[in-house]
Amino acid sequence: MGYIDWKIKGPKIGACSCEHGCPCEFNGLPTEGICEGLEAQRIDEGWFGDVRLDGLLFAARFRWPGPVHEGRGTVQGIIDKRASEEQLDALGKILGGEEQEPTTLFNIYGSTIETELDPILSDIEFACDFASGTGGFEVPGVMALELEPIRNPVTGAPHPAKIVLPTGFEFREADMASSRFNASGELAFDRERRYGMLTYAAYGPYGIIPEESSPHVTG
């Protein structure tokens, strides 16, 4: 069976409650036992069938009571309020794991979710600068993330580090950062100096598209 043709591609940033470098990237256990955080992606180029998605933004906040793969997670999606009805429907299908293999990012994470809170339609302010290792996003009044370089604890010098996952389903290469983030409401949190990452990622029905993702493309 074929899938409707779709692709979303652009810079992606995220953070979670783990230490810098997040052990989960290595199949280790989350630093504090639980996983909570947030992420956002800007679609530089995207479509779903005939519907163009260029320029739209989306974000999510999430919490799992243990390691992600043990499930029982809660997630809430945030979609750019500029999206038309058709675009909303398209993004809903992509992020919901429809029209794609069971092994895509959205289906793997989706399989660990027990509770999905009603999505929010909002403005999303987004920034991602690979050169300086900084970025962030804000859903006004709901959540905010700021990323800055990890620093050496003794000298204060920036500590550039990358995680490379040659067969990764979310990213193949990501720049590590130090995060500060908060969110209010049903999935509230407030953390600083935690795991942060910046990457450039393209996804389609068969998962990540490596040749259009970091390190081959960085915007």
Next chain:
Amino acid sequence: MTPWEIEAKELVNCNCAWGCPCQFNAAPTHGNCEAIGAYQITKGHFGGVNLDGLCFITTFWWPGAIHEGNGKAFVIVDERADEDQRAALLSIISGENTEPGKTIWNVFAATISEHFDPVFEPISIDIDVEARTGLVKVDGLIEMKGEPIRNPITGDEHRARIDLPNGFEYAIAEMGSATGTSKGPIKLDLKDSYGQFAYLHLGTHGLVR
């Protein structure tokens, strides 16, 4: 300073979780750091002394994060090394003849408060960086085994790499899982914890790029 340079294969096992937070300047998983490092020099020299083919092993213990100091160090040097080679290796591992802060051993030296006398023993090291496998043995002192990380659900090998463009030990390290014991003056018992496989290229001025 005596100029030196070594290319070596490395397997490190520490008590942190896979991916070791210390690689990202975060705190160690269990609050302190305990580590065994095994090195096989493929090519190296220290001034006019040839170091090709020699092996050494470092064992370290710190009560907290490495940069907080008060560590202990114990080194095992290949018994095949002659007197000049032994002195050369001990100089490198002690962080001497090195630009400050430019090699892992120079950085560590500032964090060590107790050095045990080195010993000279036959060392067996077999490391395959690409496959993320390794076996290390020093009779009566060290046993270490490295293997790939596995997916907790599928059991498949999980390949992951850390790149540190400004690193003082490696530029690229393959992540693995390792189990190791040390029965010397620093007693360690590490099980299925951080394993690091890398090709090192270090010298007087740090990483050779």
